[in-house]
Amino acid sequence: MDVSEDDLLAAIRKVLAGAVDGVVVDVGDDAAVVRPGSGDLVLTTDALVEGTHFDRSLTTPRDLGAKAISVNVSDVAAMGGSPRHVLCAMTLSDDIDGAWVMELLGGMREACDAYACSLVGGNLARGSEVTLAVTVIGEVARGRAVTRAGARPGDVIVVTGELGSAAAGRRIRATQHRFDEGDLASIRRAERPTARVAEGQLLAGHGATAMIDISDGLGLDLKRLCSESGVGARVRIGAVPLGSRATLEEALGGGEDYELLATLPSEAAAVAVASAIDEAGVVRLRTIGEVLAGADLFQVDSDGAEEPLDPTGWDHFQ
């Protein structure tokens, strides 16, 4: 590190300066102080670890900073909430310089601005690898948070956006040397994902009974939602929206899409899907299956054959 901790903190305060609604004390004191609204608080924390979640030679610090925010905001979105305040405990290795940290913070600030939340505090520590442990404090109308546990047999299963793009982007980047526009769009999805905050609120507003963000793959995250709800599910494979460069395996098992998976009563789902067509006519919400009694997951292919759905995904420890 080419600057002292106090000098770096002073630089960080300049980058983050700017009065924000509801922030009483921001970066630079023992703790931040913020004024809550009338809703419940949504609290989540998630770390990006060098070597496990990113390779510093393959990402810019600006994209990395933005991604660290987005993966956490995605968890708030999956409860139907809005992100409000962000903290980041950074562990930095000795070869990191002040300019890299400023770029990282610039990316965090860009993402926070996009999600209308503010970075109000953090911490710096030294370690042998870079770790960004971000916490997001969000808000949701009192008693209206959507958990993973409320899916009921007969509910319809919906997903936002398209699946598999991030996995396709990682594959394309690792195996190709020349990229067309579609390749670059997939790579971009992997490097700079977008949390589906508006979609989460739309789904919550239409009576979603359960919701989860797809961080480890559709199969594994659907299995988690079903397990918490004590239900099974049937997915129509032909209805799963594939990213333009994604294979079916990438759509079902690839992680880091950060789309939302939700269940709703069928009439409510129809209304939600109809309302989720944006100005450009793009459908942001698709029905992919239904919730079953029991605990089994099935997939139905286009010729009607039904078989067990393999909850393939990314288990961080296996």
Add this chain to the structure above:
Amino acid sequence: MDVSEDDLLAAIRKVLAGAVDGVVVDVGDDAAVVRPGSGDLVLTTDALVEGTHFDRSLTTPRDLGAKAISVNVSDVAAMGGSPRHVLCAMTLSDDIDGAWVMELLGGMREACDAYACSLVGGNLARGSEVTLAVTVIGEVARGRAVTRAGARPGDVIVVTGELGSAAAGRRIRATQHRFDEGDLASIRRAERPTARVAEGQLLAGHGATAMIDISDGLGLDLKRLCSESGVGARVRIGAVPLGSRATLEEALGGGEDYELLATLPSEAAAVAVASAIDEAGVVRLRTIGEVLAGADLFQVDSDGAEEPLDPTGWDHFQ
């Protein structure tokens, strides 16, 4: 790691189970959901990194877990707040087993119970070193948080407890092979510090104008408080309360005591000090100097000689 992530999460949920006031959704969903009180929120995050902050061969996972909570609660205490909810993003290396994690969580739970707050969420990731990034969400009466920025010339400077014990404990542990009771008490202060929550509230209630926790040493943390407040200070060296095994250098420059340093108008300080004598007659608050106009820090020794105070401390990057 000898267990899968989902199995470890299931075990963690069992350890942390138990309904707590104000917790709507706890460990196991995308995010925790809690109901705020009527006060402002106090938000802080701080990481303990293996190799930088701890050595796994020299601490038990139970002490380490408790310390990770205490160092964060200390920041809430330094604002005059009460800790309410805790999140922990854990990075674990491959050689960690499930039993170690359960002990770590046991220590976190013990500390949370002692501070009357609850661990409501977290995250697991794999890395090459263990990192515990803890976030504490606390509460303080609306508009009543005590920052570092309010000290005024003429205010009195007070500290809680005794200083230098943690540094003495680290030195004793590193240099001795046999320990007496006093040695062990100092080592205990280093391994399992206590955040001064009640003292912080007492000081806030008596009108503290500025407050900071002493994590990097009295000199450096006093310099930070004075810098934020735009003031100088004079410390009477003979009045600094030394831990029983601590040298003066350890009391002035040693980190990790997690005592509180505060400034108050002099009459208010006298009342606060008088009220801070516990049932056993132990004085928990001592006056050590006064706030000056300007920006210089001075120390006065017992024969009245005044010289610049060297803000020695622990800068994590130098």
